[in-house]
Each structure stands twice: as structure tokens, then as C-alpha cells.
Amino acid sequence: xxxxxxxxxxxxxxxxxxxxxxxxxxxxxxxxxxxxxxxxxxxxxxxxxxxxxxxxxxxxxxxxxxxxxxxxxxxxxxxxxxxxxxxxxxxxxxxxxxxxxxxxxxxxxxxxxxxxxxxxxxxxxxxxxxxxxxxxxxxxxxxxxxxxxxxxxxxxxxxxxxxxxxxxxxxxxxxxxxxxxxxxxxxxxxxxxxxxxxxxxxxxxxxxxxxxxxxxxxxxxxxxxxxxxxxxxxxxxxxxxxxxxxxxxxxxxxxxxxxxxxxxxxxxxxxxxxxxxxxxxxxxxxxxxxxxxxxxxxxxxxxxxxxxxxxxxxxxxxxxxxxxxxxxxxxxxxxxxxxxxxxxxxxxxxxxxxxxxxxxxxxxxxxxxxxxxxxxxxxxxxxxxxxxxxxxxxxxxxxxxxxxxxxxxxxxxxxxxxxxxxxxxxxxxxxxxxxxxxxxxxxxxxxxxxxxxxxxxxxxxxxxxxxxxxxxxxxxxxxxxxxxxxxxxxxxxxxxxxxxxxxxxxxxxxxxxxxxxxxxxxxxxxxxxxxxxxxxxxxxxxxxxxxxxxxxxxxxxxxxxxxxxxxxxxxxxxxxxxxxxxxxxxxxxxxxxxxxxx
Amino acid sequence: xxxxxxxxxxxxxxxxxxxxxxxxxxxxxxxxxxxxxxxxxxxxxxxxxxxxxxxxxxxxxxxxxxxxxxxxxxxxxxxxxxxxxxxxxxxxxxxx
Numbered sequence: 001x002x003x004x005x006x007x008x009x010x011x012x013x014x015x016x017x018x019x020x021x022x023x024x025x026x027x028x029x030x031x032x033x034x035x036x037x038x039x040x041x042x043x044x045x046x047x048x049x050x051x052x053x054x055x056x057x058x059x060x061x062x063x064x065x066x067x068x069x070x071x072x073x074x075x076x077x078x079x080x081x082x083x084x085x086x087x088x089x090x091x092x093x094x095x096x097x098x099x100x101x102x103x104x105x106x107x108x109x110x111x112x113x114x115x116x117x118x119x120x121x122x123x124x125x126x127x128x129x130x131x132x133x134x135x136x137x138x139x140x141x142x143x144x145x146x147x148x149x150x151x152x153x154x155x156x157x158x159x160x161x162x163x164x165x166x167x168x169x170x171x172x173x174x175x176x177x178x179x180x181x182x183x184x185x186x187x188x189x190x191x192x193x194x195x196x197x198x199x200x201x202x203x204x205x206x207x208x209x210x211x212x213x214x215x216x217x218x219x220x221x222x223x224x225x226x227x228x229x230x231x232x233x234x235x236x237x238x239x240x241x242x243x244x245x246x247x248x249x250x251x252x253x254x255x256x257x258x259x260x261x262x263x264x265x266x267x268x269x270x271x272x273x274x275x276x277x278x279x280x281x282x283x284x285x286x287x288x289x290x291x292x293x294x295x296x297x298x299x300x301x302x303x304x305x306x307x308x309x310x311x312x313x314x315x316x317x318x319x320x321x322x323x324x325x326x327x328x329x330x331x332x333x334x335x336x337x338x339x340x341x342x343x344x345x346x347x348x349x350x351x352x353x354x355x356x357x358x359x360x361x362x363x364x365x366x367x368x369x370x371x372x373x374x375x376x377x378x379x380x381x382x383x384x385x386x387x388x389x390x391x392x393x394x395x396x397x398x399x400x401x402x403x404x405x406x407x408x409x410x411x412x413x414x415x416x417x418x419x420x421x422x423x424x425x426x427x428x429x430x431x432x433x434x435x436x437x438x439x440x441x442x443x444x445x446x447x448x449x450x451x452x453x454x455x456x457x458x459x460x461x462x463x464x465x466x467x468x469x470x471x472x473x474x475x476x477x478x479x480x481x482x483x484x485x486x487x488x489x490x491x492x493x494x495x496x497x498x499x500x501x502x503x504x505x506x507x508x509x510x511x512x513x514x515x516x517x518x519x520x521x522x523x524x525x526x527x528x529x530x531x532x533x534x535x536x537x538x539x540x541x542x543x544x545x546x547x548x549x550x551x552x553x554x555x556x557x558x559x560x561x562x563x564x565x566x567x568x569x570x571x572x573x574x575x576x577x578x579x580x581x582x583x584x585x586x587x588x589x590x591x592x593x594x595x596x597x598x
Numbered sequence: 599x600x601x602x603x604x605x606x607x608x609x610x611x612x613x614x615x616x617x618x619x620x621x622x623x624x625x626x627x628x629x630x631x632x633x634x635x636x637x638x639x640x641x642x643x644x645x646x647x648x649x650x651x652x653x654x655x656x657x658x659x660x661x662x663x664x665x666x667x668x669x670x671x672x673x674x675x676x677x678x679x680x681x682x683x684x685x686x687x688x689x690x691x692x693x694x
Contacts, residue, residue, distance in 0.1 A: 050678040052640045057629070060618045064625025122688030138689065191628075247638070251631050258627050323693040324633065416693055423689040 007275035008282055008355045015095055015351050019344045022099040027340050030104065034487050035111050037332040044118030045328050054118060056330035059337050066342040068258065069320045070106070071265070072409040073152065074310025075350035076374055076402065078464070079357055081307035081457055083365065085300045086287010087358050093304055094354060097312030098347040101495040105471050107339035108478035108492060109318035113326035114335065115485075120323045121477065128480050129571040136571065137473075138424060140564045144315075144466040145417040147557070149447035151463040152410040153238075154456045155371060156403055157230035162372045163399035165213040165392070170403050172205025174237065177253025185247050198256045206260075210396050225536060228452040234407070235444045241411035242418055242440045250411050257404040264378070264401040268352040271381030275359075278384035282358045284365075294368070296531060297457075298513065302506035306464035311350025313499065315470025317343060356381055368457050375399050417443035453550045458510070458532050462558065465507040469565045472499030476572040483579040486586075493576075500569045504562060511558030514551050521548055640682065647672065647679050655683065 004010065031037050045056040057065075082090035109121075116124055126134040160167050180198045183189045222229045241250045271278070290300050297303050310316065321339050329335060356377030357364075364373040375398040379391055386394065421439035425431055432438055450459060475496035482489045517528035521544075529547045530538050532554065537543040609617070650668045652659040654676070 048681065050682055052636045052678075052682070053633075057625075058617075058621050060621030061625035061629050064622040064627075065629040066625075068626040069630065119686070120688055120690040120693075122690040123686060141689075245638075246634055251634060255627065255631055262626065319690060319693045323691055328633075412693075419692045420689045 003281075004276050006281045007279070008272060008358055009276045011091060012272050012351065012355065015091070016348070018095050018099060019347060022103060023336075023340060023344055026099065027103060027107070027336055030491060031107075031333070031336045034482065034491060035108075035335075036487070037111065037335060039331045039333045041332050043114055043329050043332060044326065045330060048118065048327075053324075054327045057328040059330065059334040062325055062328060062330075062334065062338045063342055066106075066320065066325050066338050067345055069325075070310065070314070070317045070342055071346050071349055072310065073155065073402070073405045074314055074316075074467075075308075075346055076353045076405065077155065077371070077460070078308035078311055079350060079354040080365075080371070080373055081297070081368065081460060082304055083284060083354065083357050084292050084294070084297060084307075084368070085289045085304050087282070087284050087354060088286045089288040089300060089304055090308060090354055091351075093308055094312050094347055094350050097305070097308070098344060101471075101475070101499065102311075102313035102347065103340035103343040104492060104495060105313055105315075105475050105478070106317045106321050106343040107335055109321040109474050110326045110329065110335045110339040111332070112478050112481050113322035114329055114332060115481070118327040120326075121319060121474070124322070124477055124481075128477060128575045133568070133571045133575075136564065136568045138420065140466075140470070140473075140561075140568055142417070142420055142424065143557070143561055143564065144470060145413055145420065146443070146446055146450075147459065147463045147466050147561070148413050149410060149417065149443065150450035150454070151456065151459040152406045152413070153231050153234050153444070153447050154227075154451035154454075154459055156234040156406045156410070157227045157451065158371045158456060159399060159403045159406070160230045160233075161226055163375070163395060164216065165209040165396040166399040166403055167209070167214055168212055169205045169209030169396055169400045170407070172208055173202055173256060173400070173404060174249075174253055176201035176205060177256050178249060180256060181248050181252035184252060195255075198252075199259060202256055202260060206393070206396055206400060209400070210392050227534060228448075231448055231451045234410075235448050237407065238410055238414050238444055239440055241407075242414040242443075243436065250408075250415075254408045254411075257408050260397065261401050261405055261408075264398060265349055265352065267382045267386070268356060268378055269348065271378070271385070272352050272355040274385060275355075275381070278381075280359050280380060280384070283361050284358045285362065294366070296368070297461075298509055302502040302509065303461065305502045306461055306468050306506040308350065309464040309467045311347055311353075313468065313471050315467045315472075315474060318471060318474035353377075369455070371456065372399070375402065414440060414443055453533055453537060453546075454554060455532055455534055458514075458554065461506065461510050462554075462561065465503050465510065466561055466565070468499055469503035469507070469561075469569075472496055472503055473565075473568055473572060475499060476569070476576065480572065480576050480579050483576055483583055486583055489580075500565075504566060504569070507558055507562045507565065511555055511562060514554040514558060517551050518548060518555070521551075643675065644679065644683060647675060651676070655680070 043056070045054050048054040049056070079090055079094070082093065112124065113119060116127075122134055122137065125137045129136075160170070176198055179201070180194050183194045183197065184191065220226060241253075244250070288300065292298060292303070297307075305312075325338060329338065353374060356374055358377075359380050360373055360377050364370050364376065375395055378398040379394045382394060383389075383391065418436055418439045421443065422434045422436070425433040425439075427434075433442060475492050479489050479492045479496050482492060514532060517532055520526070520528045526544060526547075529544070529551055533547045533550050537547050537550065648655075648657060649659050651665050651672055653662060653665060
């Protein structure tokens, strides 16, 4: 008998049990007592049914759609940084964050939108905080999208650089997507036949990738410029994805990418549950370490809480919940399985990824530049029951999965950036930025510059900070609505305040780190500066001033994110206070027979 | 897609499970793409309706004679067309 306590098995089971309590216990209780969801109340899907945007969809379909829209690279890579402080704090945050905050935000945003006639966050922010609040949100989202893009482009470049067999496989999948799009929409072939052809092409792409890996980076003409070159290729693909009509490229590619991506999730979770039989043991230290043992990231609070973003809580989800899912919710009581259920399932994905890191040796995490660790962990977990496949095939497969997760999400983000830019600069002096080509080039060019210059974990922490701050702001919107409808607010107010304070502290800490790096440089210590940038700028005396400049830019970005986020938070708190004052001034609750929701 | 209007047949536990599994799979793999395709068609239809029946919303494009000829074919779309055109649209509606 293997030593079951040394394997991650019990932690997986424990987390599943706690998530079940979050859903059937706390979740149902909030649903019944705070939101008072009512299956008989007409939802926007029925009220405004038009068969295009508003139409009722079964909760299973909507759960699948919601899960697919929210699950991406966040829960996979977040734990990589989070495990710095030991895996116990990371696990506690994945469980506790999701239990008290994560699902509540996704579910609450969906319910808020449903109760507000299916409107999304822009109009709701306008209603609660006025025109300036909405402009403020727009500015925040623009910065947020640029930071996400930078982090993702940096990661795609790193993955291609690290797994030489994945580039051909990626290109193969993109071509398969193009071909399937043509077969589906031009030739009008049956969707099952197209899926079959597509899947054969996906497998063939992986096989080709394994068969013909690119030559090792050392033999390349670019030398230290490898990563910027890869990032540039990624930017070109993303440009095409954002500009071409969706049915031509991005839509069929996303459809094909779904299959390997979800196969990987299932394999990892099965691998994590099978650890007592495969005898795979936890190797990483449990922690908790109150400070980063490598002396770079800083204290556990607030860094851990922004490092593990999606999986515990993520602001992106509130946009998804309130944008399309809420318009298709059949009955109000479906919001819990769709919004809350999808988020808790994503917590399991984060758990699976954390376990893939836990079973690796600590040497993988030195310097935090080895972004390939997840793939190594996934191979360790799955090799025992996929014995027929060699490590080379599995590495290509899991590496490819990482890339397609990043590429497909980033394609959506770039498109969204383009639309937001068109909204922001459609008229006036800067209307050239509203042009679709210009805005896409800007929306990829600036992130490219960040991606090739800054270290990826620095970008990741900014991304996490902005993302979690957006989550805090979304929870505040939910709280204001609850205050206005005289429902209990403390279950969302406390998480909202916690998230906003934590993320602002994290953004401030990050900004201060960059500022300190410049300060240290002025005192003849350039080690900090070098830590925050990438090769070829890193450790190159000729480029040291460039590195200082990049640090200065990062200080500015952090300061702007902090300022815009803070002003949005202040607006929301003010709105909350006035809503509470109004609520107290109105007739006592007993007068309306205890019917809180209007 | 929209549910059919036929009265639902009573299903056993197995049938329900099968429906749920099918629904989840469809939702993950295709629902987003289906709604995206519907939305694309919606924008094209808006254009057509604007050109042919624009004077209903105060935007005359072609002479009313032709609009009148097309009217019988356009009637089923008019209500939802007006509803969609007049709806407030925000950048946050376009995430997906």
C-alpha cells in the first residue's frame, strides 16, 4: 500500500468536498436568502426574446458555455507563482477564495444583470455612479486589456521558445481551423464530418510537431532576440484573428482547439485523483512562507491573492456573466448552477494545475522563469496511465494546450480591445485610433513591447492585480444593488472591500518594487533592474539605460492602474453609502411585508 | 439554440442524464459559435431592414413603393428588429 498521505489525493478529495459545501450549502443559502431567486419570475431571456441575443437556453448548455468562456490560462499559470509561498497557502486561497468570493462574484454579476433586464456592466455602472463612473470603467478596462495582452503574448513566446515541437503543431491547428471554416461555411459540409476531419488534422499536427521539432534555439540567427521574434509571430497571428471575419479564422480554430484543451483538463484531474495508484508524491514544500523565499516577490499578502487569479476569483468572469450568459438564462434559479457552478468547476482546474506543480522538484521554480513547469507536472501525472505515449508526445500535447489556451483567449481579448477602442475614440481628435487596423496594431504593439522587455511574472502580477481589482469593483456593483433593494449586503460587502484593498495594495507594492529598482540603480545596485527585465536587455551593460527606462514605464503603468482603480473604488463606495442612507431613510422593512427585492 | 415548442416527453433518469451530457458538450463546444453566427446574421438583417423599411424608423432610403412590396415578407421581423435597433448597446455587451 502506498503512503496515501504523501500523495495529493486527499487534498483533491477535501477540496471537492468543500466546493460541494460551497455550492449546496452556502450557495443555496445565499440564493434563497440574499437574492431570493424565484423560478417563476420572468428572466430577460423570456421578456425580450429575439432569438439572437435574448433566448432561453437550458442550464446545461449555459453551464458548458460559461465554463468554456471563463476557463483559460489564469488557473493554469496562477498557481505557478502562488506556490512560491508554499502549496498550503496556495491551496487555502484556491479553496477559501472561491468559497467566499469567487463563485459569489460570478453568480452575483449574473443575477445583477438578470434583475437589471439583461444589461451589462457599462450601463449598470452608469446607473450607479454616473457618466464619469462609466468613463472611468472604460479607461480601466483599456489598461486592463493591454496588460492581459502583454502577459499572454509573453507567455505564448516563451512556450514556443521552450517547446520546439509545438510551433509546427500550432501552425497545423491554425491551418486546420482555416480549412474547417471553409468546409463548414463555403462547402456547407455536415458539422460532424468537419469535426472528424478537424480532429484528424489536430492529431496529425501534434504528430508532425513531434516528428519535426524546430532546430534548437542556439542554432538560430536571432540569438538573444529569440523571444521578441516569437512574440512578433504571435502578434501577427493575433492581428489576423482580430481583423478577419470570425467565421473565417478565429471561430473554427477555437472550435477545434476546444477538443485538445478539454482533453488535457480531464487528463490532469484524472491524474491527480489517481496519484495513490500511480504513487506520485508531493515534492514541493508545503509552506507557509510569509515572504518569497527567493526574495523577489515580497510578502504573502497581497501578492498571493493576485498571483492566483482565475480559479479563486477573477474579474473577467463578471464581464462574461453579465454580458451574454445573463441574457440567455432560462429561470432565475439557474444562475447558481451556471454562474456559481462554472466558477467552482474552474476552481477544480486551478486545483489540478496546483497539483501538477506540487509533484515537481523545487528546482523547477528557481528564478520563476521556467514557465514550462506545468507541462512537466502534467506529464508526470499522466504518464503512468498513458504509458503508450512517450514523453515527447505528451510534452508536445500539453505544451500545445498551453499555447492554444493563450492564443484563443488572447484573440478574443484583442478583438474586444479593438471594439473598446472604437467606442472610446470613435469621434474627435483621436478618431484615427478608432480605425480597426490602427487600434489592433496599437492593441498588439504596446503589449508586444511590454512582453519582450518586462519579465513575465512582473506582467503577471500587474495582470492579476488589475483582474482582481475588476472583480472587487464588480462585487461592489453587486453590493450597491443589494443595498438598493434592501437585501443583506454584508456577504458581498466584506469580500468586495477585501478584494479592493488587497489588489490596490498589490498594485502599490508592485509599483514600489519598480520604483525601488530605479532607486537601487541610482545607488549602483543594478541587480533589481535586471531582475525586472528580460534578455537581451537583462544583464547587458550596453542596454542598462533601456532597462531603467522600462522600469520607469512599469512604474507609470502601475501608478495609472492604481489611480484609475482607486478612483473607481471611491466612486463605488460613495454610491454604496448614499444607497444605504436612502435605504435607511425609507420606510422600515416591515412595512412592505418583508418583501425586499423590488 | 431555442428549445422546441413541443410538449416535453417524460424522460427517465438515463434520458435526463443523456440530455444533460449532450447539453454540456454542446454548450462547451458550439454554443458560443452558434450565437456568434446568429449575431452576424442579425447585423446583415438590420442592414437589409434599414434599406428596405428604414422609413419606419424615420430613415427613408428607398422609395416607399418598394418598401410596400417587401412589407409582407418583412412583417415577421419588424417587432424584434425595432427592439434590437433601439436597444442600448455598450462596449461591455461585446465581450463575447
